[in-house]
């Protein structure tokens with residue numbers, strides 16, 4: 285892991301991420317006034333995005349988490365494995381799913397469907413980063429912070445084989461490592 289970190293390329297610094305979250309927060313601060321939404325943190329990757337976004341939000345909200353994973357400790361996605369459903373009642377609520385990355389889109393598509401089936405009034409999704417490629421599924425996130433190249437990334441909550449979620453920024457692994 286030390287070698288992966290040393291050879292990685294920093295794509296976004298903590299400061300750049302913070303600036304992006306400020307912009308997302310200012311959109312949310314206009315759009316969620318008086319809506320009393322539930323913000324769902326998509327575990328585990330979104331923990332940093334959620335944690336840094338929350339103090340920038342100025343409207344009444346509740347938080348909970350939802351956990352479904354399709355990568356596990358791998359760098360290629362598989363079938364979605366449900367781990368935890370929210371305990372807050374979503375029926376009649378505005379729901380905002382907060383995730384770290386929109387890659388192929390299967391995870392957010394399934395989570396969006398779950399929230400809709402649970403009777404949410406509205407379901408929107410926010411991602412810190414969108415990976416640029418042509419293999420996307422589901423409705424694109426309504427709120428997107430950063431644009432990423434089509435490379436495996438880690439840091440700011442995102443893992444490489446279960447590690448490096450604590451890396452201070454968003455980093456791309458060296459091209460021929462996997």
Ligand SMILES: O=P(O)(O)OC[C@H]1O[C@H](OP(=O)(O)OP(=O)(O)O)[C@H](O)[C@@H]1O
Pocket residue numbers: 326327328329330352353354355356361383384385386387388389390391392442443
């Ligand atoms: O758009 P997709 O191709 O579906 O991929 C995006 C999802 O993959 C990652 O989760 P992961 O399954 O790695 O679990 P983790 O959050 O615990 O790392 C990430 O946090 C997103 O939720």
Ligand code: HPA
Pocket residue numbers: 329355385387435436437438442443444
């Ligand atoms: O590039 C990625 N990095 C970390 N987690 C991910 N989940 C989907 N794509 C990625």
